[in-house]
Amino acid sequence: MFSAVASVLSGIGHRVIDSLWRFGASIRFFFYVLIYSGESFRRLHLTIREIYFTGVLSLIIILVSAFFVGMVLALQGYNTLQRYGSSEAIGVLVALSLVRELGPVVTALLFAGRAGTAITAEIGLMRATEQLSAMEMMAVSPVARVVAPRFWAGVFSMPLLAALFSMVGVLGGYLVAVPLIGVDAGAFWSQMQASVDFREDIVNGVIKSVVFGVACTMIALFEGFDAPPTAEGVSRATTRTVVNSSLAVLGLDFVMTSFMIVA
Amino acid sequence: MSDNIVEIDNLSFGYKTRLLHKGINMQFPRGKVVAIMGGSGSGKTTLLRLIGGQLKPSGGEVRVAGQVVHKQDRKGLQKLRRKMGMLFQQGALFTDLSVYENVAFPIREHTDLPESMIRDLVMMKLNAVGLRGARDLKATELSGGMARRVALARAVALDPAIIMYDEPFAGLDPISMAVICNLIRKLNDALGATSIIVTHDVQEVFAFADYVYFVADGVVAAEGAPEDLRKSELPFVHQFVHGEVDGPVPFHYRAPDYRQDILRSANV
Numbered sequence: 439m440f441s442a443v444a445s446v447l448s449g450i451g452h453r454v455i456d457s458l459w460r461f462g463a464s465i466r467f468f469f470y471v472l473i474y475s476g477e478s479f480r481r482l483h484l485t486i487r488e489i490y491f492t493g494v495l496s497l498i499i500i501l502v503s504a505f506f507v508g509m510v511l512a513l514q515g516y517n518t519l520q521r522y523g524s525s526e527a528i529g530v531l532v533a534l535s536l537v538r539e540l541g542p543v544v545t546a547l548l549f550a551g552r553a554g555t556a557i558t559a560e561i562g563l564m565r566a567t568e569q570l571s572a573m574e575m576m577a578v579s580p581v582a583r584v585v586a587p588r589f590w591a592g593v594f595s596m597p598l599l600a601a602l603f604s605m606v607g608v609l610g611g612y613l614v615a616v617p618l619i620g621v622d623a624g625a626f627w628s629q630m631q632a633s634v635d636f637r638e639d640i641v642n643g644v645i646k647s648v649v650f651g652v653a654c655t656m657i658a659l660f661e662g663f664d665a666p667p668t669a670e671g672v673s674r675a676t677t678r679t680v681v682n683s684s685l686a687v688l689g690l691d692f693v694m695t696s697f698m699i700v701a
Numbered sequence: 702m703s704d705n706i707v708e709i710d711n712l713s714f715g716y717k718t719r720l721l722h723k724g725i726n727m728q729f730p731r732g733k734v735v736a737i738m739g740g741s742g743s744g745k746t747t748l749l750r751l752i753g754g755q756l757k758p759s760g761g762e763v764r765v766a767g768q769v770v771h772k773q774d775r776k777g778l779q780k781l782r783r784k785m786g787m788l789f790q791q792g793a794l795f796t797d798l799s800v801y802e803n804v805a806f807p808i809r810e811h812t813d814l815p816e817s818m819i820r821d822l823v824m825m826k827l828n829a830v831g832l833r834g835a836r837d838l839k840a841t842e843l844s845g846g847m848a849r850r851v852a853l854a855r856a857v858a859l860d861p862a863i864i865m866y867d868e869p870f871a872g873l874d875p876i877s878m879a880v881i882c883n884l885i886r887k888l889n890d891a892l893g894a895t896s897i898i899v900t901h902d903v904q905e906v907f908a909f910a911d912y913v914y915f916v917a918d919g920v921v922a923a924e925g926a927p928e929d930l931r932k933s934e935l936p937f938v939h940q941f942v943h944g945e946v947d948g949p950v951p952f953h954y955r956a957p958d959y960r961q962d963i964l965r966s967a968n969v
């Protein structure tokens with residue numbers, strides 16, 4: 439009985455220590471990537487290629503999702519607002535929800551599932567097939583050649599994707615609110631224009647998506663780089679990318695939102 | 702400067718606590734083809750990684766061109782690695798690049814040559830391994846033997862002074878095997894390089910190596926020219942060269958007594 443409790447406790451302890459250790463390792467990895475970034479900036483074509491793979495190829499899923507999210511927002515928003523007789527505020531509601539929260543957050547979650555998993559699996563397999571070792575033996579740093587370009591591509595793509603998400607979301611909201619429900623188009627746009635603040639809403643949304651871009655890309659890269667060189671190792675790493683990115687995005691979102699609202 | 706381009710001096714290394722290498726001494730003279738033989742798991746790949754500076758020894762040292770490998774900083778290590786080419790066990794070709802781009806990779810990374818010159822170099826190397834016609838294939842479209850040859854072309858793209866081969870014959874058909882044997886000797890002599898071949902294929906290597914080291918239990922168990930080793934009466938070498946199942950190298954992995962093991966599993 440006692441030994442069972444002890445083994446559960448030591449199991450928990452091991453997991454905690456292991457998580458802390460991995461967290462520390464990932465922070466160190468992050469600084470490593472920053473140090474090697476100079477080298478990869480000199481070959482910008484590598485980063486541009488990765489922007490295509492992470493950013494451009496994520497476009498479809500992000501735009502389609504944004505369209506649906508915008509339409510649902512308008513439906514739900516109208517349903518509530520019309521009870522208080524302020525259905526013209528629908529434009530404000532859709533725009534603010536998207537720009538402040540849903541744009542950055544949902545984009546980051548989709549990004550983790552679409553691009554993050556691809557990054558982890560690719561780098562994990564490169565390690566498993568000794569491609570990274572081979573690079574090292576050719577006196578080429580895998581961090582500079584493989585990791586850093588992907589990192590900057592992710593950090594660069596995320597805010598753009600989030601901005602597109604918000605734009606398409608607003609469009610979806612408009613299509614539901616104005617042609618479908620019959621809200622006045624002038625009211626829809628003018629109230630939105632009057633209430634969305636550049637500094638408070640748009641800049642804050644961009645800050646969020648940059649932070650999410652750093653977090654999601656970094657997690658995906660670290661998990662791939664750190665994956666045990668086996669099929670099972672890579673598959674677990676891919677799962678961890680999605681789980682950890684999602685938790686990181688939601689947690690960071692809460693922290694940042696509280697600072698932004700108080701400030 | 703000594704005549705040995707690589708020297709391993711009383712080297713010991715272990716991954717965790719258990720020592721894998723316990724005081725290894727080896728010399729690799731310039732221009733020679735030297736083989737390192739030993740069973741699977743005897744630490745041959747690890748030895749190559751130690752020479753390449755990807756691992757740090759727990760004791761002793763490896764010197765490449767007179768420089769202690771594990772005492773180099775990043776720049777120094779890069780300089781040493783520029784002298785080395787390594788053929789990995791599975792080829793380790795970059796799967797997102799074509800055959801041509803794989804061979805061009807080290808040239809692009811380390812030189813500023815114009816594209817026309819890179820092209821000439823790549824064609825030359827691919828021609829040497831007989832795969833000039835395969836330049837537009839993807840790395841994933843190659844057979845095992847072809848991939849190995851492309852990896853070889855990539856390893857020698859910058860004319861290294863030391864070429865390391867990790868199990869270059871593993872999993873190849875006899876013809877590809879003969880082709881690779883031929884290539885190793887040819888490249889070694891054409892480039893004036895030194896070749897280090899890690900393998901457990903006795904017959905192939907004895908046919909063309911200049912010198913052979915046997916590794917067992919973390920030390921050099923035997924060494925010598927192939928013709929001397931063939932005649933060797935050392936039980937270990939005899940077992941290896943003649944491919945006997947049991948001998949000084951036991952067939953069984955360390956295990957508790959068989960009878961007891963069976964009885965115990967009957968009890969649970």
Ligand SMILES: Nc1ncnc2c1ncn2[C@@H]1O[C@H](COP(=O)(O)OP(=O)(O)O)[C@@H](O)[C@H]1O
Binds near residue numbers: 740741743746748
């Ligand atoms: N990264 C590693 N971490 C821990 N142990 C390892 C690692 N790589 C290899 N080993 C162990 O070291 C031993 C020697 O491995 P290796 O050098 O690959 O042998 P060989 O190439 O001679 O077959 C094996 O028992 C293997 O399990």
Ligand SMILES: [Mg+2]
Binds near residue numbers: 745867868
């Ligand atoms: Mg090996």
